[in-house]
Amino acid sequence: MNILLRPAGVNVNIYPGSVTVTVKQKIMEEAKKIACVIIDQNIEELNMLSQSIWNNPELAFNEHYAHNLLTDYLEKCGFQVEKSFTLPTAFKATFCHGDNKNGANIAMLCEYDALPGIGHACGHNLIAEVGIAASVAVKAAMVSTNQIFGKVKLLTHLNITLVSRWCP
Numbered sequence: 001m002n003i004l005l006r007p008a009g010v011n012v013n014i015y016p017g018s019v020t021v022t023v024k025q026k027i028m029e030e031a032k033k034i035a036c037v038i039i040d041q042n043i044e045e046l047n048m049l050s051q052s053i054w055n056n057p058e059l060a061f062n063e064h065y066a067h068n069l070l071t072d073y074l075e076k077c078g079f080q081v082e083k084s085f086t087l088p089t090a091f092k093a094t095f096c097h098g099d100n101k102n103g104a105n106i107a108m109l110c111e112y113d114a115l116p117g118i119g120h121a122c123g124h125n126l127i128a129e130v131g132i133a134a135s136v137a138v139k140a141a142m143v144s145t146n147q148i149f150g151k152v153k154l155l156t157h158l159n160i161t162l163v164s165r166w167c168p
């Protein structure tokens with residue numbers, strides 16, 4: 001197989017056959033593979049986060065256990081974490097890679113509060129797990145490909161109107 005390489009974003013012809021793939025598509029395919037592998041490799045820890053939150057339900061604005069559990073994990077994963085961000089049980093976790101000014105600005109949402117009397121029947125423990133998983137997976141894809149630059153931010157479930165202020 002002969003590969004004719006051209007600058008990023010320009011079509012790359014792969015011979016033999018008539019398949020034409022852009023460099024960006026190949027990078028995104030590789031990033032997706034990396035993200036899936038990272039989630040699979042960390043599935044037990046991610047499930048532990050969800051189950052720990054499930055087993056320790058905390059009502060809105062009182063999620064101290066979940067806050068500490070999630071922020072400790074994100075710090076371990078290499079995110080810059082602002083604990084007690086705007087409220088005692090809120091946080092913002094950020095990872096930057098490469099050119100932040102011209103790169104992507106990706107935000108994920110994380111919820112972890114329970115409902116009175118029914119705990120996590122709302123599934124917020126799962127939303128927390130998925131938010132963490134997606135953030136860690138995107139971070140790994142950015143670093144591994146070294147072709148995707150920007151910021152990944154994981155935000156808590158506070159007033160959604162504040163999100164635009166958190167992702168300048």
